[in-house]
Amino acid sequence: MNNHILDKEVQAYIKANREQSPSSIALKKSPFSSVSSPEIAAQIDGWQRAVKKLPTWAFSSEIYYPDKINLEQCSSEHTALIKQTLIKKGSKVVDVTGGFGVDSCYMAQEADIVVHCELNEKLSEIVKHNAVVLGVPNLVCIATNGVDFVQAQEDQSLDYILIDPSRRINHAKVFLLEDCEPNIIAAQDMFFRKSRYVICKLSPLLDISTALQKLKHVKLVYVISVDNDCKELLFIQDSTYTGEAKIVAIRLFTDQIQTLTFTLEEEKQALIRTSQPLTYLYDPDVSVTKAGAFKTVAKQFNLFKIHTHSHLYTSDSLELDFPGRAFLVKEVFELSTFKRRTSLDKANVATKNFPMKVEEIKKKFKIKDGGNEYLFFTTDYLGNPIVIHGNKV
Known part of the structure; x- marks a missing residue:
């Protein structure tokens, strides 16, 4: 950490040039003998990444940004706020894999103390500085x-352990929980001796059912999406809990939040109804589909499915609280007659349970991207390929 970056004249220069291209700044001669052009460019790049992901950081003075990879891997403020709601007032928390400290800073607003463990000394120093700037004493x-730190604590002396195991070992991606670093499967019994709750932040690509088989005492699973992009899976383990885990799909969008809660057994037992497209069509958010609530969402919102395996839903009455996009159905075409019956040449194309890819469809039917029209190429409950033309509600 180069403390000269925090000098007033350097900070003023960074602020004046923060809209510029970092690469062009890196190639210019630095106006400061104590700070290089690449260092200035890295701070500008950090600010530009933080504007959307971490606006509180971006619009606070004297924030020191770490290496690009640390910013890419850290939580957003939106997802950190979800974790903050999990922490009881006055708790003691250890963030085993602290990183840039976004989660730690938000948890600290509820906890009595949060210990941020980070092997990278430079990154730890940066987080310490930013915590002072942000007023998180x-x-x-x-x-x-972090694992060694937890192991050295007295039994039951902690309330929460947060861990985000690395899924990249020696520059190669790993996909099994036990291959991540640290190995949370091997450590969980020790964690439960030290703390009642363990919060595991895991990859959105992880299979939830597989993880539930390997992680003990899971009480809740949060599937968090931001603007229809699945960002995190949170597994909340409670050492005293022995029941079935509840899964909560959380949709964050345009400063709003929607949730859908169910269990895998409820999903398994739910009965579905199918129908041809009715007045309204619904396309579920990625948090719902990743959570696996394919039948549950239909049951909770009293909807029909277009097909058992087509994750599109329909109804005659509009369900405004549906966690996803809603469309007014304008027309339904059989695939064989689609081109003859419409002159539509510009639309937003999507496929669900359909043998062709979007690019193939656009090429075959000469459809350009964009506009206010939406076309869903799918399969109906009788097994026929159809095209649903709609407008977003």
């Missing part, structure tokens, strides 16, 4: 191995 930063 109860965030304690320690440059150490």
